[in-house]
Amino acid sequence: MVTSGRRRRVTIADVASHAQVSVTAVSKVIRNAYGVSPAMKERVKTAIEELGYRPQAVARGMRGRTFTIGLVLPHIRNPFFADILDGLTAYLDETDYQAIMIQGGATRKVEQRAVDALVDRQVDGLIMVAPLASKARLEEVAKEKPTVVLARHERSSYYDSVFDDDESGAELVVQYLIELGHRRIAHITHQDDSIARPGDLLHNIRSATYERVMREHGLAGEIAVATSFYNEKGGYDGARQLLSRTPRPTAIFAGADQAAFGALAAVHESGLSVPADVSVAGYDNTHLAALPNIALTSVDQDGAEMGRAAGKLLLERVEGRMTPVRFSVTPSLVVRGSTAAPPAS
Amino acid sequence: MVTSGRRRRVTIADVASHAQVSVTAVSKVIRNAYGVSPAMKERVKTAIEELGYRPQAVARGMRGRTFTIGLVLPHIRNPFFADILDGLTAYLDETDYQAIMIQGGATRKVEQRAVDALVDRQVDGLIMVAPLASKARLEEVAKEKPTVVLARHERSSYYDSVFDDDESGAELVVQYLIELGHRRIAHITHQDDSIARPGDLLHNIRSATYERVMREHGLAGEIAVATSFYNEKGGYDGARQLLSRTPRPTAIFAGADQAAFGALAAVHESGLSVPADVSVAGYDNTHLAALPNIALTSVDQDGAEMGRAAGKLLLERVEGRMTPVRFSVTPSLVVRGSTAAPPAS
């Protein structure tokens, strides 16, 4: 038995009787609909104020919109997601919409549950960040609800895409390391549960770009990739594996800052120093990367901008747009102390 | 105009006509209500399966529960919150309830908006993590919706509390530093927008405990507190300020790991080394603290357990419990390389 407290919530009917007008009139004022005199508007607004009335999203949902948009994040451990959320929230604050978030988890099954939960709750639209689902699955969702997908690269005619140009970001890093004189540049990439086409996932793009640039510079023979995870432990394990090679790489490009932090740890633990013995670079330019004692060279992608764009595109879709839009953010390289020319050797 | 796709959602009526039974019967099966024969149950379940029906939380909400619980987090940058969310999610996965999250932000106003948004969406209960609101305000919320408050220490008869024993945690750290031989132990604390009684907020408890333990060991004269923020920049600024004192402190106890990371950066930047010149300790035992090159001594509090407990207590309240419960987690000290005996000097 739900005991949600005795105080019954103020409804539109309470406002109507308090203002001595019809329920319809109140609804019109709330919705800013046509056919309301200024006097009526004033009167109703006063009543709303006096009673502290707030419309119940759930009841509205039964007749259309809930003014709620659902955000599915894989997890909340990557601080980069916080930037996305901040951008989205800032944008939505100017509107009548509210974002609610559910954690998508590490498997497709959990992710699907999260999406279902949001759809069951009648969100007006969905923003999915780095989802694991296949394109076909995403399109099915998109046919049911307006959808924007973040951090995936495929082209769909059913949903909008917002992503970082990971190819150019990865290229910036590898190019830069090569220019510094490195040849044995290794890479740490991420392994996931997705069944999406590999080329649509950002970590695959980063690693494929790494390999391409290496090849373009005649370094095909030096390609070394450790496949683990974009988190601290993954970076640590990956780097240990890479450092055990002979000859040892002189630079490690981790596909994400969190992995780069783990890589830094592994390098130090091996008794090597950064950047004298091994250069390390990351991706995401998280706050931590900027700390002087870490000083991680990284790729900056504007997460807040991506969040803002996703919000804007989604609301356009909610308003009726059906044609797909793709929005891409251009990353930039932030050089810090963790990278330098390779040891003379 | 909302264009949520043409495919009309399957409703309970569709299931009923497909199974050739009444809507009521279907509802009974779904709710596991009394008065349904096994045959009926079977029949309806098959129809539900065949049509892929899922009840619409919004419509349910109009008549009672939404099976949704609202989580208000101040932000998602502190990885400790991720542990809480994981624990909560794991617990709720065993139930019919779903958690949705809204970011509470840095001001009371934004926090209040988040709470309103959740209440407007008819959540069955609320979990608020480290809220800024006054106790009175929280109690008002709790009178409207079942509520559990995390990481606050006050005693309310309207909501349940789940918190870490911050007093004993802080005591562990300071005591340990004193035992190592430190006398000039400084502290970095957090400044916020809250109007709660100071003693109810965890950062105040940590700092008050720091001062108490110092005094108890005759070190009242050595008390030095920098008030900034529990994040990287806050720790950096706070530590710089503390390190500029003469004589300089030999140990810094940051109230949170994120601040400790900033402090580590500040120490290194001053050309000092950790722990030879300055010991640094944090609180939260985040993943990063465990990395060998950081090796931050920290206090571990079981966030997952706190999340789980909060979920359990909240559902009990949703089911009708009205008497308050307080659940406290005992922290433990994790000693790593960032702390050692003070320099001989």
Add this chain to the structure above:
DNA sequence: GGCCGTTCGGGCAACGATGCCCATTACGAT
């Protein structure tokens, strides 16, 4: 003064699920 168009307020039937209450049936006890 009659006609028409415009403006404004309100009635009412939805939306999807619930749960109270009633009707029907079956079965056991007398």
Add this chain to the structure above:
DNA sequence: ATCGTAATGGGCATCGTTGCCCGAACGGCC
């Protein structure tokens, strides 16, 4: 055979809001 009771299925009002539709009132114009 009759009655009482339990088991089972269904009708229906209800939750709060929306938006279509209707009717009344008003004002301008010939």
